[in-house]
Amino acid sequence: MIRHSLMLLLLAPAAVGAQAAFDRGKVPAMPPAPKLVLPAVATSRLANGIALQVVTQREVPLVQVSLAVAGGSRLDGAEPGLASFTARMLTESAGGKDVNALQNELAFLGATLNASASWDGFYVSLNVPKRSLGAALDLMADVVQRPAFSSADVRRQKSLRAAGILQRRDQPNALATLAYNSLLFPAGHPYHNPVDGDSASTARLDSASLRRFYERTFTPTRAKFMVAGDISAAEATQLLGARFGSWAAAGTPLPIAPVSAQPVANNTVKVFLVDKPGAAQSVISIGGPGVPRSSPDYAALVVMNTLLGESFSSRLNSNLRETKGYTYGIGSRFGWSPVPGAFRIASGVRTDVTDSSLVEIFKELRLIQSAPVDATELARAKAYVALGIPGNFETNGQIVAQLVELDTFGLPLSSVSQFITRVNAVTATDVQRVAKKYLPTDRATVVVVGDLSKIRAGIDALKLGTSTVLDVTSIAK
Amino acid sequence: MLAALVCLPVLAQAQQAAPLRVPYTLDSLPNGLTLIVHEDHSVPIVTTNVWFHVGSGDEKRGRTGFAHLFEHLMFMGSEHAAYPQFDRLLEAAGANNNGSTTEDRTNYYEAGPASSLRLMLWLEADRMGWLLPTMDAPKVDLQRDVVKNERRQSYENQPYGMVGDIAPPLMYPAGHPYSWTVIGSMADLSAASVDDVKDFFRRYYAPNNATIVVAGDVNTDSVRAIVREYFSEIPRGPAIERPTPAPFTVRDTAVTLEDRVQLARLYLNWHTVKATHADAPALQLAAYVLAGARTSRLTQALVYDAEIATGVQAYNDGKRLDGDFSVVATARPGLGLDTLQRVIDRNLQRLASDGPTARELEQARNVIEAVFLRSIQTVSGKADQLNEYYYQSGNPDGFQEDLDRLRSVTIADIQRVVRTYLQAPRVMISVVPQGKQTLAATKQQVTP
Numbered sequence: 001m002i003r004h005s006l007m008l009l010l011l012a013p014a015a016v017g018a019q020a021a022f023d024r025g026k027v028p029a030m031p032p033a034p035k036l037v038l039p040a041v042a043t044s045r046l047a048n049g050i051a052l053q054v055v056t057q058r059e060v061p062l063v064q065v066s067l068a069v070a071g072g073s074r075l076d077g078a079e080p081g082l083a084s085f086t087a088r089m090l091t092e093s094a095g096g097k098d099v100n101a102l103q104n105e106l107a108f109l110g111a112t113l114n115a116s117a118s119w120d121g122f123y124v125s126l127n128v129p130k131r132s133l134g135a136a137l138d139l140m141a142d143v144v145q146r147p148a149f150s151s152a153d154v155r156r157q158k159s160l161r162a163a164g165i166l167q168r169r170d171q172p173n174a175l176a177t178l179a180y181n182s183l184l185f186p187a188g189h190p191y192h193n194p195v196d197g198d199s200a201s202t203a204r205l206d207s208a209s210l211r212r213f214y215e216r217t218f219t220p221t222r223a224k225f226m227v228a229g230d231i232s233a234a235e236a237t238q239l240l241g242a243r244f245g246s247w248a249a250a251g252t253p254l255p256i257a258p259v260s261a262q263p264v265a266n267n268t269v270k271v272f273l274v275d276k277p278g279a280a281q282s283v284i285s286i287g288g289p290g291v292p293r294s295s296p297d298y299a300a301l302v303v304m305n306t307l308l309g310e311s312f313s314s315r316l317n318s319n320l321r322e323t324k325g326y327t328y329g330i331g332s333r334f335g336w337s338p339v340p341g342a343f344r345i346a347s348g349v350r351t352d353v354t355d356s357s358l359v360e361i362f363k364e365l366r367l368i369q370s371a372p373v374d375a376t377e378l379a380r381a382k383a384y385v386a387l388g389i390p391g392n393f394e395t396n397g398q399i400v401a402q403l404v405e406l407d408t409f410g411l412p413l414s415s416v417s418q419f420i421t422r423v424n425a426v427t428a429t430d431v432q433r434v435a436k437k438y439l440p441t442d443r444a445t446v447v448v449v450g451d452l453s454k455i456r457a458g459i460d461a462l463k464l465g466t467s468t469v470l471d472v473t474s475i476a477k
Numbered sequence: 478m479l480a481a482l483v484c485l486p487v488l489a490q491a492q493q494a495a496p497l498r499v500p501y502t503l504d505s506l507p508n509g510l511t512l513i514v515h516e517d518h519s520v521p522i523v524t525t526n527v528w529f530h531v532g533s534g535d536e537k538r539g540r541t542g543f544a545h546l547f548e549h550l551m552f553m554g555s556e557h558a559a560y561p562q563f564d565r566l567l568e569a570a571g572a573n574n575n576g577s578t579t580e581d582r583t584n585y586y587e588a589g590p591a592s593s594l595r596l597m598l599w600l601e602a603d604r605m606g607w608l609l610p611t612m613d614a615p616k617v618d619l620q621r622d623v624v625k626n627e628r629r630q631s632y633e634n635q636p637y638g639m640v641g642d643i644a645p646p647l648m649y650p651a652g653h654p655y656s657w658t659v660i661g662s663m664a665d666l667s668a669a670s671v672d673d674v675k676d677f678f679r680r681y682y683a684p685n686n687a688t689i690v691v692a693g694d695v696n697t698d699s700v701r702a703i704v705r706e707y708f709s710e711i712p713r714g715p716a717i718e719r720p721t722p723a724p725f726t727v728r729d730t731a732v733t734l735e736d737r738v739q740l741a742r743l744y745l746n747w748h749t750v751k752a753t754h755a756d757a758p759a760l761q762l763a764a765y766v767l768a769g770a771r772t773s774r775l776t777q778a779l780v781y782d783a784e785i786a787t788g789v790q791a792y793n794d795g796k797r798l799d800g801d802f803s804v805v806a807t808a809r810p811g812l813g814l815d816t817l818q819r820v821i822d823r824n825l826q827r828l829a830s831d832g833p834t835a836r837e838l839e840q841a842r843n844v845i846e847a848v849f850l851r852s853i854q855t856v857s858g859k860a861d862q863l864n865e866y867y868y869q870s871g872n873p874d875g876f877q878e879d880l881d882r883l884r885s886v887t888i889a890d891i892q893r894v895v896r897t898y899l900q901a902p903r904v905m906i907s908v909v910p911q912g913k914q915t916l917a918a919t920k921q922q923v924t925p
Contacts, residue, residue: 022706024603025557028595033571034521034694059519060854061848062814103771108840110847114749129847156781163787163809166739170636278737280633281626312564322561328630348630380569387571387590394520395854 081197089196281452288440494796542661683714
């Protein structure tokens with residue numbers, strides 16, 4: 001039987017009562033935005049010291065359990081891709097079950113279980129309906145603590161990874177990213193190589209080296225659980241304690257050494273070109289070194305970047321998409337990871353306006369540095385950042401992602417309120433100051449992936465800086 | 478119908494899951510506008526989601542891509558909210574917005590703090606009723622360029638991208654509403670004029686062809702009052718006549734595309750049924766049994782047993798008038814596509830003759846239930862789905878019914894739909910690296 005509230009009403013258009021007539025010509029008055037209410041986070045520890053954060057929300061009977069282990073791809077050392085492949089192999093055979101049995105059981109429970117690595121950490125994430133949480137956590141415990149790294153599994157996944165690496169040569173966005181990172185971050189800096197490695201490093205992967213790496217990186221002393229969903233803190237502590245409370249380190253942890261290598265600091269603009277014959281668009285990347293998130297300028301930079309290229313009304317998008325029609329979209333980003341990433345402007349533009357697009361991008365970089373933003377634009381960017389934050393706390397996955405990200409920087413959830421206060425205090429002077437200090441206008445690294453037979457002459461005529469052609473096989477190795 | 482599949486936990490013997498319910502109220506204004514309101518006070522946000530019941534399937538030949546181009550123009554300002562105020566006002570209120578076009582409908586949505594509700598509804602009313610006074614040729618020219626870039630980004634500049642362009646005219650006969658892409662051809666986009674835009678607006682962008690869903694931290698009576706106040710003045714538009722296309726049988730076809738790709742890829746496409754057809758749920762489950770998980774039939778056979786593919790997907794696309802089913806498999810380096818074709822056909826025949834096991838079917842059902850749970854986590858997700866169910870059946874809260882239909886599919890149903898729909902005839906597209914025509918698949922005799 002279907003029980004739902006269905007009421008069919010015919011609404012008459014006639015106004016009733018002594019209200020003011022609606023004036024369509026005015027933006028409607030709105031109540032003040034709701035005050036930010038951050039979810040309540042319960043904290044506890046398992047017997048072996050692993051910290052646990054739990055947010056209870058019971059609207060939907062689902063639970064997300066994420067394990068974050070500090071480390072990640074910055075521990076690759078001489079073997080690019082080692083961390084990400086080790087993580088990938090966790091969800092193959094484990095706990096005495098072969099991979100098919102394990103994957104079948106997970107699917108039967110309605111669970112998704114993924115393991116991955118980023119530059120800063122390893123993540124094992126489980127999403128499952130509440131009813132099957134216990135059984136799914138048993139499998140999560142197996143993959144985290146008892147992965148098999150069987151040679152059959154390793155061989156198969158190596159082969160698939162190698163095919164994926166080969167396909168990067170066809171993908172203009174992948175080529176742009178690979179080239180940009182390898183140019184901006186020198187050899188020896190963790191970001192010089194892609195997280196997934198290259199074909200040579202992939203060929204060297206084997207069970208023994210994966211197990212050695214796993215034993216020295218998946219250590220409970222670096223692990224934390226973040227949980228959100230239809231579960232109480234007490235229940236989460238009990239369920240996780242029973243399965244992970246005795247987890248002990250298998251080897252001496254690899255030290256997470258500070259990164260001494262610095263991004264490349266140009267003193268002029270440098271242009272790098274990658275040929276993609278017949279390309280209908282050119283994929284452009286422009287930027288330079290990023291900024292540490294701990295910088296006192298963080299809030300001002302977030303506001304400045306929102307204005308420059310991280311909103312639909314941003315300077316870059318308003319110009320290159322909405323005025324000129326050169327692109328379907330353009331954006332700018334700062335890489336805020338603990339080892340600072342890059343600042344990068346990225347876009348795919350019509351081939352025959354590649355040179356004009358470069359002109360407009362540099363124009364916008366100069367403009368935001370040379371003229372203070374007006375009050376309306378500033379207020380809009382601040383509101384967009386500050387008032388959009390509640391929307392990031394709707395699903396279990398979103399909440400866990402916020403907790404994981406903040407934890408990467410050693411920040412509690414309450415720091416979000418302080419961030420909003422700082423955003424609201426940013427002035428036009430602040431925006432101009434950080435734009436001048438951090439935007440790499442006169443020393444940018446520029447990468448263009450496109451049909452050089454059509455675009456090269458126009459780019460060279462701009463005389464932006466030195467120009468070098470890169471070979472696709474040297475970028476997508 | 479929900480297209481994505483998600484995992485659901487197994488039901489304990491004695492337990493029964495509480496039925497999925499998304500409570501709502503439904504109102505109709507005299508001008509034909511339908512309003513659906515769903516309250517959800519868990520987070521202080523609100524979403525407004527408007528569906529116009531028009532899509533690329535309503536276009537005429539020579540003007541393909543028009544519904545989508547028109548969607549872009551809806552953001553170009555209206556009489557009381559001149560361009561570029563639409564995006565700027567919403568950002569200043571902390572809200573996001575976007576839209577999308579399919580063959581059957583065009584949707585527009587905003588999501589933001591609960592305080593931004595009146596702004597959202599004011600903007601939607603203004604472009605529903607007052608778009609044309611500010612529409613001019615420069616705006617059409619600009620968005621034409623933006624859409625052409627969107628096309629380049631998705632088709633011309635993507636490996637395998639042009640398959641999306643050649644498949645519709647192979648799958649559907651000339652003149653059929655689904656025989657062209659939603660994005661349209663470059664030539665037709667170039668031909669669109671301001672007068673075309675105005676005609677299209679008058680015909681399709683009327684309140685009697687629209688449904689609004691408001692979902693989130695709202696008060697239903699307040700929402701009704703605001704919508705009445707803002708939208709009642711907009712006059713009803715003409716009744717829309719939509720001829721039903723004639724039935725057809727797809728022609729068995731094999732084509733080859735050379736592209737700048739490292740790996741050859743095989744696309745197999747069959748003509749199936751519309752989203753509301755009785756066989757649609759079984760086809761959706763068949764897609765999962767074939768390639769939805771690591772241990773699915775084709776994934777195991779192609780990627781892990783024979784190791785001749787790097788990946789395989791299967792998908793049933795049930796649209797409003799009709800549907801199609803595709804299997805897409807990417808070959809390992811240097812391998813030809815006939816090998817993949819043979820293994821796929823062998824597995825389809827096995828699925829037809831033996832069916833899935835009871836365990837496989839139960840697993841598929843559990844996965845689907847979990848997908849449903851995940852789909853109701855966000856007000857935006859619920860709002861769009863309420864609109865979709867309403868358009869399909871007149872019942873916005875179709876979640877439990879949809880789930881029940883999927884759960885009632887039997888082993889015999891899956892066998893039957895594989896036999897009926899996934900044999901011959903079919904459209905086969907081989908994408909091969911340049912100069913490697915020999916890797917293309919050749920037409921096989923497919924024995925039912």
